[in-house]
Amino acid sequence: MTGIRDHISLHADALVLRERRNNVLASNIANAATPGFKARDIDFASALDRAQGVGNLRASDDQHFSVGGGINQGLVYRQNLNPALDGNTVEMAVEQMEFSENTQRYQATLTLLNRKISGLNQAIRGE
Template structure:
């Protein structure tokens, strides 16, 4: 028996993604002047494909294709093929600051939603008060 619904698990995975994204952005900003540093990125598309790996399906016929589970680890990739500075650095500070603000809004929305879920559970445990 599951104590919490899949919604809380999905929100938790979203928080993990946002945390990894924030760490990558912070590294990029910290290395804005480092020669030949290549900016790191965490792609939502990759995160989504990982989340889809957790879909469960019932195989009703032996000729159906199997579903494979993927790793729950969020991957960080290096941006290649772009250079913004004369020293080979690929960090665009304006882009990083924009992504940081967007990620902070995303993280805060997830925190508010998970707080709402826990407040609902708390309300039920207190008898609806």
């Protein structure tokens, strides 16, 4: 028997990861003029797999400890196309495009999550 958590967990995890990715991308943009700053990003697919328990290590019982989950998990350094002389790897056009795309995907995920919750509410009420 599946619970409500099982029904919405993918979208909830994706929403949290999208928010976290927006914060990382915003940090890149804010540090565009910082000498030596290395642009970072989140490998979204890998991070979502880990959040869902997909991969080599899985907690198969509620009493098992969760593995990983640290704040920097899934964080990777972005490979830039045009390195700056001061060592900064932020490319504003790339960061702005990634931020915009991630924001749109965040909104889409939020819409899907709201629809799932609305559907569950209707099922609970018997509509």
